[in-house]
Amino acid sequence: MSRFAARRARLAAQMQPGAVAVLPTAPEVTRNGDSEYAYRHDSYFYYLTGFPEPESALVLVAANAGKPARSILFCREKNVEREIWDGYRYGPAGAQAAFGFDEAYPIGDIDAQMARILADAPALYYALGRNAALDAQVQGWLKAVRAQARLGVTAPSSAHDLLALLDEMRLLKDDDEQATMLRAATISGQAHARAMLATKPGMYEYEIEAELLYEFRRNGAQFPAYTPIVASGANACILHYNANNAQTRDGDLVLIDAGCELDGYASDITRTYPVGGTFSKPQRTLYELVLAAHSAALAAIVPGRPYSDMHEAAMRVLTEGMLDLGLLDRTKYRTFEDAIAERAHTQFYMHGTGHWLGMDVHDVGAYKDTALEGKPSRRLVPGMALTVEPGIYVRPAENVPEQYWNIGIRIEDDVIVTEDGYRILSGAAPRQVLEIEKLMRGA
Template sequence: MKPYADRRARLLAQMEAGSVAVIGTAPEATRNADTEYPYRHDSSFYYLSGFSEPESVLVLVAPRGDAAAQSILFCREKHLQSEIWDGYRYGPDAAREAFGFDSAFPIDALDEHMVRLLSNAGALYAPLARGGEQQQRRWFDGVRRLARSGTSAPPVLRDLPPLVDEMRLFKDQHESAIMLRAGEISAGAHARAMRFAGSHGAGTVEYELEAELLHEFRRHGAQFPAYTPIVASGPNACVLHYNANNRRTRDGDLVLIDAGCELDGYAADITRTFPVNGRFSPAQRELYELVLAAQQAAFDAIKPGRKYHDAHDAAVQVLAQGMLDFGLLHGTLDEVLAEKKYTQFYMHGTGHWIGMDVHDVGLYRDVAREDKPSRLLQAGMAMTVEPGIYVRPAEGVPEKYWNIGIRIEDDVIVRDNGFQLLTGGAPKTVAEIEALMK
């Protein structure tokens, strides 16, 4: 469990001497009656602990003077009857040994220990936007009751997520390996869906393709889909977050699939678009190759020292020129860009951070500067690259392009010499897709 211990040490090094950080994991959630949703831990808690059980809290105490740093886990106790019904739980002793904490205690003892740990502490670091005020008030009240003995509560309350978010933005070797495998599994799932469509053709229902994705995710050990898959055929592909996945495909449809698995806490995010009958029409091919060119332009802008936003600007430049070339827009390129006319057909950004969360944490702009410019890319940052084009029926728009929705999305990690592609196993060129589906 060295990666998690290393992360805790890095966080402790950023905290004020003698301060205390507290972060809990996500609670279990009831779906209906006595049925719960599949449990998924809090990302930042897991990032620092490697511990995936609910009802857990991690406490870090920064060193001060002769007092060494401490990492303390509070978790559920061993309980034979509960384990018979719900499965294995570590309990404090086994968790301390397995995950490398300095100490571990039952979760029911949290309040008692927090009064001790916060006594004379310099500051409390906690997620300020996630509630917990009543619990913190109990701890502070407990400390203040000891005031006659010279004990004081922390005079400062600091927001913990900004520190952890900036750490999570840069993927270490352990994370990169998991993300690469998640990308490989997800790429295989997209290829499987294409093969299924190629063998079944028009008339396939969107949820049948979704089933192929989910089968491939789980077959290779992924615990969950990283998000609800989008399987959008025909006009549905022009709805960015469509996920009903219940339309029966028709001959001539394009199918846009946006789906990725979650493996060991890390997400993949891939989008591919293909013709359900295995052959792109001339109009579909024109727009598809335009989006593919836009993605390549974005790729060319990804390297350390370039601005995060450069990839989007490069993709927009290519897409806007194509919209003019194909008669979707009219005027000059400068006018289309300055007036953002391209947003009629391309209305979202060209990517986002990715990691433990699909839309992962981390700032996109340098907030320390007054003008808040786009931040510079650095090695270790992971991001998606996902240009698209979505043509809804409209006056003045060539009818041959109506209801064509295309997005092509891949995941990359910025490296010293450019980037590492994590999702290259999913067929992407017209020739690759048509050959696979044939």
């Protein structure tokens, strides 16, 4: 638990001396009747605690006037009868010993304890405006502290957004996080390979999805990181398609966007491949265009370069290709700059080329440097984790060559920024045309 304790210490060191931070975990959510969805902790809470149980909250008190910082956990009490039904509970004493907190109390005591902890604290840090129930609870705590004013007790005079500090911490992944993300991406890459190998014309998309989910779980991943997209034929031109109920046809492509979550960390991989095992000429032409854009985006991942360079590099390659292939009218847009200036490329490429990746699929952290005038794109730093995912989506339309209709392609990998460039985490998923075709032949 030392890495979680170290994170708590780093956070406390950024707080005002003597200030208090409070961070609850996610609640259990009813699915229907008396059944809950599979429980998943709050990412911020887990990042600081490693504690997996619901009905929990972390409180940090920053060092002040020679007093060291303290970490306090509120959690469910031990309940042997409930453990028969629902499984093991640590309880306050067990959680304090196992997870390295300085103090631990029953969650039912949090209101009384917070009135004590906040007394004379100069500031309060929490997720401002994120949770109406927490906002109301905080108001109750402050009211209880102010009720002691005649005794000389003061309430915090300022409130700060705790998540802004945590976002910057979470943006850079340490060695343990990178190792977990590599394992998650490897499991997911193997799942994509399994899906390719299993696909045959006539299968339903949900049958292919089942191959992915099986590979995730049998390798220890706890959840899919998000609802898998298994989109065949024209469905691949729907960016967030997830009905996964169409029957595949020989001659179509399948676009799979799927990744597992392992020990709290997400993977996010997209591959596109032919149902029958061989790309047609138009499919291969567009696939290799997207692959070239993918390579250009990767080449832009260099420490010190702006994050936005990745998207601009991919967009340039894709737009030039659209002009060369007649997807965009060369007589109307003589150069790719002209096409980009009029956003003509967005007919076929309408999303960004990547996003931060970590405990959340679309992970936390600002994409712009808000400390600088004009808020330019922030510069890449070793330890950042991101996806690279250019694509092209050709829907039927006038003046669009019919041979490309209903072809949707995306290629997405998980990447860590390193001292000398980048490291791809998701290499277990075949990406090159010949690799894919060879695998699908069973070779």
